[in-house]
Amino acid sequence: xxxxxxxxxxxxxxxxxxxxxxxxxxxxxxxxxxxxxxxxxxxxxxxxxxxxxxxxxxxxxxxxxxxxxxxxxxxxxxxxxxxxxxxxxxxxxxxxxxxxxxxxxxxxxxxxxxxxxxxxxxxxxxxxxxxxxxxxxxxxxxxxxxxxxxxxxxxxxxxxxxxxxxxxxxxxxxxxxxxxxxxxxxxxxxxxxxxxxxxxxxxxxxxxxxxxxxxxxxxxxxxxxxxxxxxxxxxxxxxxxxxxxxxxxxxxxxxxxxxxx
Numbered sequence: 001x002x003x004x005x006x007x008x009x010x011x012x013x014x015x016x017x018x019x020x021x022x023x024x025x026x027x028x029x030x031x032x033x034x035x036x037x038x039x040x041x042x043x044x045x046x047x048x049x050x051x052x053x054x055x056x057x058x059x060x061x062x063x064x065x066x067x068x069x070x071x072x073x074x075x076x077x078x079x080x081x082x083x084x085x086x087x088x089x090x091x092x093x094x095x096x097x098x099x100x101x102x103x104x105x106x107x108x109x110x111x112x113x114x115x116x117x118x119x120x121x122x123x124x125x126x127x128x129x130x131x132x133x134x135x136x137x138x139x140x141x142x143x144x145x146x147x148x149x150x151x152x153x154x155x156x157x158x159x160x161x162x163x164x165x166x167x168x169x170x171x172x173x174x175x176x177x178x179x180x181x182x183x184x185x186x187x188x189x190x191x192x193x194x195x196x197x198x199x200x201x202x203x204x205x206x207x208x209x210x211x212x213x214x215x216x217x218x219x220x221x222x223x224x225x226x227x228x229x230x231x232x233x234x235x236x237x238x239x240x241x242x243x244x245x246x247x248x249x250x251x252x253x254x255x256x257x258x259x260x261x
Contacts (some may be wrong), residue, residue: 002176003158004144019142023135024094031132032056035124038193042124042200048116048158050227052124055110059125062087063103070098074237096133096218097241102223105128119203128212133214134185140178148175155179165226175224184217208253215242215249 006015032053040049069094070088072079079086083148107125109117144163156173164171191213192206199205222238 001154001156001158001173002141002179004160005143006139007144017247020139023139023142027132027136027139028060030135031128032060034131034189035128038127038196039124041122043120051116052121053112053115059103059106059110062106063099064094066102067094067096067099070095070101095153095238097238097245100129100245113118119204119207123199123203123206125198126207127189127196130185130189130192130210130214134182134189137178137182139184141176146225146227147179148180148221149214149226151175174226177221177224181215181217181221181222184216184221188213188217202256204256205253208256211245211249212253215246218242 005019005033007018007020008068009022010017014100014180020218036049036052040046040054043049057221068086068089075093076093103124103125107121108118111121141157150168150171151173153175155176157176157179158172159174161169168174188210192210196206199209207243219242222236224241225236
């Protein structure tokens with residue numbers, strides 16, 4: 001059984017430092033280092049790898065803005081009445097889809113500024129993203145959010161009554177969907193790392209494989225979650241976006257292979 005600790009890790013001069021923020025910072029730093037290490041190892045370029053360290057903070061900042069904006073747009077019915085809370089990032093509420101979309105756009109722009117191959121950067125950053133996600137998902141654990149349906153499995157997650165949806169107020173234990181996605185993200189990272197050398201001569205393929213694998217993982221996890229925003233015919237927005245990403249990545253990867261021929 002899992003049980004989240006207090007949300008606040010400690011205080012510095014009266015200001016609370018949240019576990020969510022610590023987890024997010026650790027995920028970001030690990031993801032950046034992973035991208036740097038992979039680029040340096042497989043593309044044998046110390047100079048370009050160092051550039052990744054230089055512009056990564058900008059990519060991450062833009063990505064976080066995208067993650068927050070996407071989350072707030074999907075949950076607009078709440079934030080339209082609580083606009084100030086849009087800035088309360090420490091309380092959680094970041095969407096990986098928003099981060100990926102704005103992150104890719106900003107990555108393309110910085111690849112032009114630094115005169116680097118966008119597709120190579122795309123590959124290494126998606127690898128770093130998979131690892132960062134596997135760590136970052138634990139932020140949901142500390143915030144007691146993004147959990148699944150009620151359950152009684154051995155690895156069940158206890159959710160405080162204040163964090164339970166009204167319709168599940170009498171249930172104490174739920175599926176730890178954060179854990180499922182964390183494990184799946186780490187497996188995806190390992191897979192990408194193992195096949196990176198094979199596809200290093202075909203930049204862009206690794207990124208497409210990540211997008212496809214992660215989207216399938218997200219569709220599975222989203223099926224268990226109870227906080228998903230419903231859209232077309234009752235399907236969660238995240239699942240619909242994931243299907244779109246799978247189709248896009250499959251088409252883009254096909255184009256890359258056709259160009260190779």
